[in-house]
Amino acid sequence: MSFDVVAQQPKLLHLLHGVVAFAAVVCLTLLAVHRGPMRRRGPAFLLLAPALLLLTVGLLLPGLRTLLLSFMDGEGEAWVGFAxxxxxxxxxxxxxxxxxxxxxxxxxxxxxxxxxxxxxxxxxxxxxxxxxxxxxxxxxxxxxxxxxxxxxxxxxxxxxxxxxxxxxxxxxxxxxxxxxxxxxxxxxxxxxxxxxxxxxxxxxxxxxxxxxxxxxxxxxxxxxxxxxxxxxxxxxxxxxxxxxxxxxxxxxxxxxxxxxxxxxxxxxxxxxxxxxxxxxxxxxxxxxxxxxxxxxxxxxxxxxxxxxxxxxxxxxxxxxx
CATH class of the missing domain: 1.10.3720.10 (MetI-like)
Structure with missing residues (x-):
């Protein structure tokens, strides 16, 4: 598939950007682990960082957003407390x-x-x-x-x-x-x-x-x-x-x-x-x-x-x- 075809499909282009960004994070993490100091829990944290990032974006933030919406009206604009x-x-x-x-x-x-x-x-x-x-x-x-x-x-x-x-x-x-x-x-x-x-x-x-x-x-x-x-x-x-x-x-x-x-x-x-x-x-x-x-x-x-x-x-x- 040529670049022009991809450029005409915004959703596919965004997906490719996401894949490239994730791959870049993983590569940088592995490089840091390989060249960095192998002491204590540093390498383990670096390896877990991409997964923790995905969990934060895909689970924690939506959860907090849902909790906030539960105190708002049907449109998600006005604060209604415990109504x-x-x-x-x-x-x-x-x-x-x-x-x-x-x-x-x-x-x-x-x-x-x-x-x-x-x-x-x-x-x-x-x-x-x-x-x-x-x-x-x-x-x-x-x-x-x-x-x-x-x-x-x-x-x-x-x-x-x-x-x-x-x-x-x-x-x-x-x-x-x-x-x-x-x-x-x-x-x-x-x-x-x-x-x-x-x-x-x-x-x-x-x-x-x-x-x-x-x-x-x-x-x-x-x-x-x-x-x-x-x-x-x-x-x-x-x-x-x-x-x-x-x-x-x-x-x-x-x-x-x-x-x-x-x-x-x-x-x-x-x-x-x-x-x-x-x-x-x-x-x-x-x-x-x-x-x-x-x-x-x-x-x-x-x-x-x-x-x-x-x-x-x-x-x-x-x-x-």
């Missing part, structure tokens, strides 16, 4: 989103961990363990948007006199029932969205927990078996306590992912029929209704909710080493 936060805890729609998010946070990690644990315990000693874990892990290869579309078809509704295209209503009709609008009727529709999330994440839990169960020392379980312990007692009193660190990692990872849930809700119901969550309400307020301040307040709240969980997860992983 956006007051709205968030008084508006029925925002309160519904908070309640639904709490429901997700309680149900999804619990169900994902339980399903993954039971599945892992069932297949970990099987000859077909690799195949079984591969099958349960397949949904993770699908994006949340793809999973939402799949389950939207599963719950699809048609009038009783029409041919059903949804698997669930097809089964209901086959057993003589009446088709239902599963994604419309609240509050059950939230539970059906949760099922889609559990389907995508159960494989993650199963693989991690199967790995943890497989490294439980066989001498301990064999000694318990010789002492007369039943398989159920061995599982609950020996295996489960020994894999507790992995269980904790799975639960915390699912809590973090669930608090930020957006794609499945957006794809399946678009937040309608009382299924909105914090992340989706943030999107609606900021981009659909033009209420930038309210969207920013919801984003800050989401950050505040996730941060303690992330900190606890990091601490738990360090203590497990």
């Amino acid at each position: 956006n936060y007051a709205w968030m805890f008084t508006d029925p729609g925002a309160l519904l989103s908070l309640r639904n998010t709490l429901t997700w946070v309680v149900l999804v990690p619990s169900l994902v961990t339980a399903v993954g644990l039971l599945y892992a315990a069932a297949v970990v000693r099987s000859r077909f363990r690799a195949l079984a874990l591969t099958l349960v892990l397949l949904p993770m290869a699908i994006s949340f948007v793809g999973a939402g579309l799949v389950w939207k078809f599963v719950y699809a509704y048609r009038p009783a006199e029409a041919d059903q295209i949804g698997l669930l209503n097809q089964l209901v009709v086959a057993f003589g029932g009446t088709p239902r609008q599963w994604l419309v009727d609240a509050p059950g529709n939230t539970l059906f969205l949760v099922v889609a999330m559990v389907w995508t994440q159960a494989g993650f839990a199963a693989v991690l927990l199967a790995g943890a169960i497989s490294v439980v020392p066989g001498e301990i379980t064999e000694a318990a078996r010789l002492d007369g312990a039943s398989p159920r007692q061995i599982f609950w009193r020996i295996t489960l306590p020994l894999i507790r660190p992995t269980l904790l990692v799975v639960v915390l990872a699912e809590v973090i992912g669930t608090v930020k849930a957006f794609d499945i809700v957006r794809t399946m119901t678009a937040g309608q029929f009382d299924t909105g969550v914090i992340a989706h309400e943030m999107y609606d307020q900021a981009f659909r209704y033009g209420e930038t301040g309210r969207g920013a307040a919801l984003a800050v709240t989401l950050f505040v909710l996730v941060t303690p969980v992330v900190a606890y997860k990091v601490r738990a992983q360090r203590s497990a080493r």
Whole structure:
């Protein structure tokens, strides 16, 4: 591509400038490390400098900007103080989103961990363990948007006199029932969205927990078996306590992912029929209704909710080493 062609495309030209600038920073950093004094933490800091710069520009500054916007009006011009936060805890729609998010946070990690644990315990000693874990892990290869579309078809509704295209209503009709609008009727529709999330994440839990169960020392379980312990007692009193660190990692990872849930809700119901969550309400307020301040307040709240969980997860992983 010639320079004239590039010059006619400003976006491409800006991208090239950015790539060249970043490459120049990296080269200068490596040169400074190579020729500079190799004492203490100087070289490490120089090598980390480009990454820290990118994190500052791409994460820290936007975060501070969002925090500032949360105290301003919808146009981002007038200072309104804590009005956006007051709205968030008084508006029925925002309160519904908070309640639904709490429901997700309680149900999804619990169900994902339980399903993954039971599945892992069932297949970990099987000859077909690799195949079984591969099958349960397949949904993770699908994006949340793809999973939402799949389950939207599963719950699809048609009038009783029409041919059903949804698997669930097809089964209901086959057993003589009446088709239902599963994604419309609240509050059950939230539970059906949760099922889609559990389907995508159960494989993650199963693989991690199967790995943890497989490294439980066989001498301990064999000694318990010789002492007369039943398989159920061995599982609950020996295996489960020994894999507790992995269980904790799975639960915390699912809590973090669930608090930020957006794609499945957006794809399946678009937040309608009382299924909105914090992340989706943030999107609606900021981009659909033009209420930038309210969207920013919801984003800050989401950050505040996730941060303690992330900190606890990091601490738990360090203590497990």
